[in-house]
Amino acid sequence: xxxxxxxxxxxxxxxxxxxxxxxxxxxxxxxxxxxxxxxxxxxxxxxxxxxxxxxxxxxxxxxxxxxxxxxxxxxxxxxxxxxxxxxxxxxxxxxxxxxxxxxxxxxxxxxxxxxxxxxxxxxxxxxxxxxxxxxxxxxxxxxxxxxxxxxxxxxxxxxxxxxxxxxxxxxxxxxxxxxxxxxxxxxxxxxxxxxxxxxxxxxxxxxxxxxxxxxxxxxxxxxxxxxxxxxxxxxxxxxxxxxxxxxxxxxxxxxxxxxxxxxxxxxxxxxxxxxxxxxxxxxxxxxxxxxxxxxxxxxxxxxxxxxxxxxxxxxxxxxxxxxxxxxxxxxxxxxxxxxxxxxxxxxxxxxxx
Amino acid sequence: xxxxxxxxxxxxxxxxxxxxxxxxxxxxxxxxxxxxxxxxxxxxxxxxxxxxxxxxxxxxxxxxxxxxxxxxxxxxxxxxxxxxxxxxxxxxxxxxxxxxxxxxxxxxxxxxxxxxxxxxxxxxxxxxxxxxxxxxxxxxxxxxxxxxxxxxxxxxxxxxxxxxxxxxxxxxxxxxxxxxxxxxxxxxxxxxxxxxxxxxxxxxxxxxxxxxxxxxxxxxxxxxxxxxxxxxxxxxxxxxxxxxxxxxxxxxxxxxxxxxxxxxxxxxxxxxxxxxxxxxxxxxxxxxxxxxxxxxxxxxxxxxxxxxxxxxxxxxxxxxxxxxxxxxxxxxxxxx
Numbered sequence: 001x002x003x004x005x006x007x008x009x010x011x012x013x014x015x016x017x018x019x020x021x022x023x024x025x026x027x028x029x030x031x032x033x034x035x036x037x038x039x040x041x042x043x044x045x046x047x048x049x050x051x052x053x054x055x056x057x058x059x060x061x062x063x064x065x066x067x068x069x070x071x072x073x074x075x076x077x078x079x080x081x082x083x084x085x086x087x088x089x090x091x092x093x094x095x096x097x098x099x100x101x102x103x104x105x106x107x108x109x110x111x112x113x114x115x116x117x118x119x120x121x122x123x124x125x126x127x128x129x130x131x132x133x134x135x136x137x138x139x140x141x142x143x144x145x146x147x148x149x150x151x152x153x154x155x156x157x158x159x160x161x162x163x164x165x166x167x168x169x170x171x172x173x174x175x176x177x178x179x180x181x182x183x184x185x186x187x188x189x190x191x192x193x194x195x196x197x198x199x200x201x202x203x204x205x206x207x208x209x210x211x212x213x214x215x216x217x218x219x220x221x222x223x224x225x226x227x228x229x230x231x232x233x234x235x236x237x238x239x240x241x242x243x244x245x246x247x248x249x250x251x252x253x254x255x256x257x258x259x260x261x262x263x264x265x266x267x268x269x270x271x272x273x274x275x276x277x278x279x280x281x282x283x284x285x286x287x288x289x290x291x292x293x294x295x296x297x298x299x300x301x302x303x304x305x306x307x308x309x310x311x312x313x314x315x316x317x318x319x320x321x322x323x324x325x326x327x328x329x330x331x332x333x334x335x336x337x338x339x340x341x342x343x344x345x346x347x348x349x350x351x352x353x
Numbered sequence: 354x355x356x357x358x359x360x361x362x363x364x365x366x367x368x369x370x371x372x373x374x375x376x377x378x379x380x381x382x383x384x385x386x387x388x389x390x391x392x393x394x395x396x397x398x399x400x401x402x403x404x405x406x407x408x409x410x411x412x413x414x415x416x417x418x419x420x421x422x423x424x425x426x427x428x429x430x431x432x433x434x435x436x437x438x439x440x441x442x443x444x445x446x447x448x449x450x451x452x453x454x455x456x457x458x459x460x461x462x463x464x465x466x467x468x469x470x471x472x473x474x475x476x477x478x479x480x481x482x483x484x485x486x487x488x489x490x491x492x493x494x495x496x497x498x499x500x501x502x503x504x505x506x507x508x509x510x511x512x513x514x515x516x517x518x519x520x521x522x523x524x525x526x527x528x529x530x531x532x533x534x535x536x537x538x539x540x541x542x543x544x545x546x547x548x549x550x551x552x553x554x555x556x557x558x559x560x561x562x563x564x565x566x567x568x569x570x571x572x573x574x575x576x577x578x579x580x581x582x583x584x585x586x587x588x589x590x591x592x593x594x595x596x597x598x599x600x601x602x603x604x605x606x607x608x609x610x611x612x613x614x615x616x617x618x619x620x621x622x623x624x625x626x627x628x629x630x631x632x633x634x635x636x637x638x639x640x641x642x643x644x645x646x647x648x649x650x651x652x653x654x655x656x657x658x659x660x661x662x663x664x665x666x667x668x669x670x671x672x673x674x675x676x677x678x679x680x681x682x683x684x685x686x687x688x689x
Contacts, residue, residue, distance in 0.1 A: 019601030022686075044603075044642035074596065076625045077584045084582060086627055088601075133582055152584055152623040153595035153607070210601055211634070217642030 004182050005170060005323055007031070011178045012162040015104060017088045017155050018069040018210045021045050025068065028181065028204050035188040036202070042221060046214040047204040051188065055197035055342050062340065063201045063224035063302075064187070064333060065215060065291045066180035066231065067208030070173065071315055073101065073137075073156035081143040082136035083111070085156060089209030094129045095316045100159035103139055105150040110159060111139040160317035168323045169249070175319040177208065179309050179326055180230040186330025187337070194338040198225075205291055215291035219298040225345055226264065228305045229292035230329060232321070233282060235310035246310045249322035251278030252329050255306030259288040259296055263348035264305040271336055277328050282308055303348065307333065354527055354668065355506060357381065361519035365452060365499045367421025367438045368549045371395055373454075374417045378522060378543050385529050386541070392560060396553040397543040401529060407681050408536030412563035412643075413528075413674075414554050414632040415521030415570065416547030419514070420656055421499040422451060422480070424492050431484030433459070433492055436475070439548030443473045445657040452501035457482055457491050459498075500658040509664055510587065516660035518547065520650050520667060521569035528674040535679050544632055554632030558639035565606070565644055565682065566636030569670065571660070572597075572624050572649035583625070585651050588663040590620030591670035594647035599630035600637055603644035605684035610646065610677065617676045619669050624649050644684060648673060 016024030025047050033039055038050040047068070053059045071089030078084070083103065097115040102108050114136050118126030121134055137156060139146065162172025184202050191200070201222050205214030208231075219227060234240055235248040246253050254268050265281075272279040287293050288306050296304040309329055312320040341347075366374035375397050383389060386399035397417070404410060420439035427433050447463040459482035463473060480498070484490035500514040513519075525541050532539070540561050544553035547570075558566060572592050575583030585592050593610045594602050614621040626649075637645035648670055653661040 019596075020604055042642055043644060044637070046642075074625065077582065086625060088596075152625060207601060211599060211638065213601075213638050213642065216638040217640070221641035 004186060004326060005164060007185065008170060008178060008182045009162050011181065012172045012174050015155065015157045016068060016070055017072040017157065018207045020155055021069050021206045025204065028068065031185060032188060032202070035192060042214070042218050044213050044217050045206045046218045048218065048222065049202045051191050051200045051202065053196050053198045053200065059197065059199045060225040060342065060345060061199040061201060061222065062226045062228070062337065063203055063219060063222050063295070064184060064228045064230060065203040065205045065218070065295065066184050067177045067206070067214060067291055068181050068204040069206050069209055071209050072158060075103065075150060075152055075154040075156060077152065078146060078150060079136065081141060081146045082138055083150060085132065085135060085137055087132065088155070090315055092315055093132045096132070096135055097130060099317060101137060102157045102159045103137060103150060104155045104157065107149060109139040109141070109149060111137045114138050158317040167249070169320055170323060171318045171320045173317040173319065175311055175321050176232045176314055179232055179311065179321045180329070183230055183309060183326045183329035183333070186327055187333040190331060190334030191337065194334055196337045196340060197342050198337065198340045200337055208291055212291060212294040215294035216298060219295045219302065223299070224302055227292065227295040227302045228307060228333070229288070229290040229295065230307045230309070230333070231290040232311035232314065233308035234314060235312045237312040246280045246282065246308070248310050248312060248320070249324055251280065252325055252332065253280045253282035253308035253310065255282050255284045255288055255292070255308065257284035257288065259284050259292050260305055261303035261348065262350060262352050264303055268305060268307070268332065268336060271339070272332060275332065275335060277332050354523060355511070355664070357526060358511065358520065358523045359504045361523055362504050362513035362515050365454065366417055366419055367497050367499050368418040368546045369438070370454060370497050371417040371545045375543065378417065378526065381526050382529055392557060394553045394556050395545045396557050398557060399529060399541040401532060401539040401541065402535050402537060404538045405536045408538065409564040409682055410538045410561070411565045411567065411678070412540045412542055412558055412561050412636060413525055414542040414544050414557070414566070414568045414636065415525045416518045416544045416553065416632060417522060418545055418548050419499055419517065420548050421497055424494050424496045427487050427490050427492065427494065429487050431486045431490040433480040433482065433490065435478070435480055438497065440656050442656055443475050443478060446478050447473065449658050450501045451480055451498040453492055453496050453498040455491070455496060458501060459483065502658055510661055511664055512659045512661040514658045514660065516652055516662055517571045517655055520571060520662055524569050524650070524667060524670050524674065527671045528678065531671065531675045532678055536681055537678060539678060547632055551630070551632055551635035555635040555639060558636040558643065562640060563636065563643055566633055567645070568631040568633035568636070568647040569674070570631040570647060570649055571652035571655055571662070572626050573655055574651045574653055577653055585622050585624055587651050587653060587661070588665060589622050591666050591673055592622040592624035592649040592651055594624045594626070594649055597626035597630045598628040600634035600645070602633070602646040605686065606644050606646040608685060609682055610648070613677045614673055617672065619673050621673065622651070
């Protein structure tokens with residue numbers, strides 16, 4: 001079996017910002033092809049991978065999504081030899097100054113985010129977090145060279161290398177949500193030796209960090225009977241509210257709220273207890289902050305579920321996850337799939353308790 | 354084209370009340386479309402041509418509606434309080450003139466502010482139609498108005514209310530008139546309710562199921578005193594959208610549009626807009642997804658009663674569109 005931490009590190013070393021996911025998608029195609037029966041790419045670039053069920057001709061169909069796009073920056077202007085930037089997805093301005101980045105121009109350029117000294121900022125803007133409009137990227141080239149290699153709209157990825165920590169933890173950028181893509185890959189590996197009745201479409205979605213674009217469109221094409229989103233959630237850590245975060249390395253979260261079909265929550269909860277997989281219930285009072293928010297209401301709608309992987313320091317270049325939680329998410333998904341009976345849909349009703 | 358633009362910007366059609374503008378557009382294009390219909394929402398849809406060879410089914414969209422006001426209360430003295438349709442900025446209102454759909458005209462007044470620090474909000478504003486009291490007021494609650502003023506022709510530049518997005522409407526009309534040969538099945542959609550949530554474009558995209566979507570709308574500029582830090586200026590050509598507040602344009606389509614502009618020797622700019630969006634974002638997530646982008650006309654003072662564009666940008670937008678739509682479109686996978 002593939003070493004999941006090595007695969008994750010390989011994924012994290014590839015760009016793939018929202019709307020521009022081709023590099024990460026190519027790696028996933030290569031990795032998933034031998035594990036699946038069919039692969040195709042949606043019109044918005046999402047990767048659809050089918051693991052066919054063993055049931056009768058009219059098999060029901062499950063869609064499990066994990067978004068493969070990452071947050072980052074985009075060049076909005078060139079000021080002398082420096083680059084002005086905006087965000088792709090939600091980037092925390094506070095952590096930007098001093099970050100290593102890679103500018104994807106006509107060729108890749110290493111660079112660093114710099115802030116002007118306080119005395120060059122407008123009155124009242126010094127002595128505090130510098131707003132993004134005053135930050136610049138320095139790639140070390142002269143103005144004429146910069147203008148040849150870089151243009152407006154070029155993407156800028158975080159350059160921080162991923163690294164393993166003691167205690168089976170991994171830190172790096174884009175673990176949101178490539179940790180979940182790794183979990184889907186674990187699930188696929190498990191399915192190789194499990195029998196299942198339903199067709200399973202694993203979908204690596206695009207543009208989640210910006211518009212949920214992949215999640216709004218792929219279910220329209222696949223027409224699933226059930227949808228599950230796998231995404232990262234807030235792990236307990238410094239400055240994080242106890243009541244809105246979940247322990248790192250101590251299991252997955254199972255979503256609960258209007259974005260989740262109650263019967264699916266209970267099915268997962270019972271399954272986790274039977275398999276002795278630790279879990280937390282994650283209350284999602286409104287938007288789950290995941291693909292499920294879109295997928296639940298595509299076309300005629302579908303029963304939906306969210307499985308979460310706790311992660312610290314979200315939307316920074318040192319996001320941190322526990323490899324165990326990734327393995328657990330992959331396993332519970334595979335066990336859920338193996339237990340899906342052909343008539344499962346007829347047995348579930350929306351009972352909100 | 355200036356006469357067409359003048360007619361369009363001097364007509365009134367706030368979101369949900371686009372009938373007059375729709376009628377006007379219909380008259381202008383009826384001789385040039387192969388098929389014309391108005392959908393359930395009120396969007397006007399004109400088809401031109403059918404798919405041939407490697408052609409695509411393409412949806413083009415410019416919105417008919419403009420931002421406006423709705424009378425919500427009339428006080429004893431005949432002053433009208435109002436609520437807004439779309440993104441009306443209170444600071445752009447005082448002293449403005451409005452015209453109700455009924456033809457009644459009035460001016461916007463502002464209450465005396467408690468201090469100079471106070472920001473003007475909608476609650477401070479009222480419309481005065483010259484009525485002596487409530488009984489004398491010719492406007493009833495629920496009546497809809499828009500900013501009212503004639504177009505200002507400044508030579509190379511034009512200022513008017515509702516340039517957003519009548520300029521896009523004018524560009525689509527002119528493009529439809531000029532297209533002679535195309536391998537594509539072209540749907541020119543004059544959409545409704547863009548300013549209140551891209552509602553007309555969403556339903557039209559669902560109905561048409563296009564293989565490619567392109568909006569024509571205005572974008573902001575960074576070329577005014579202390580304006581936003583944005584590399585778009587008036588007069589430097591139509592802008593090819595890379596992203597806005599709610600859409601990342603399809604990179605393959607961006608590349609195709611840039612290549613087309615370069616090959617045709619047309620000026621163009623690249624647009625990165627930090628807020629706001631266009632019909633294209635609704636088209637992009639329609640059905641199973643649609644590769645989508647936008648050709649924007651750089652515009653100063655957007656959502657004010659005096660929006661300003663450069664006439665050369667407008668004409669070059671038409672040239673770019675006619676060029677792109679007359680030729681096959683290959684979306685190069687390597688661009689994504």
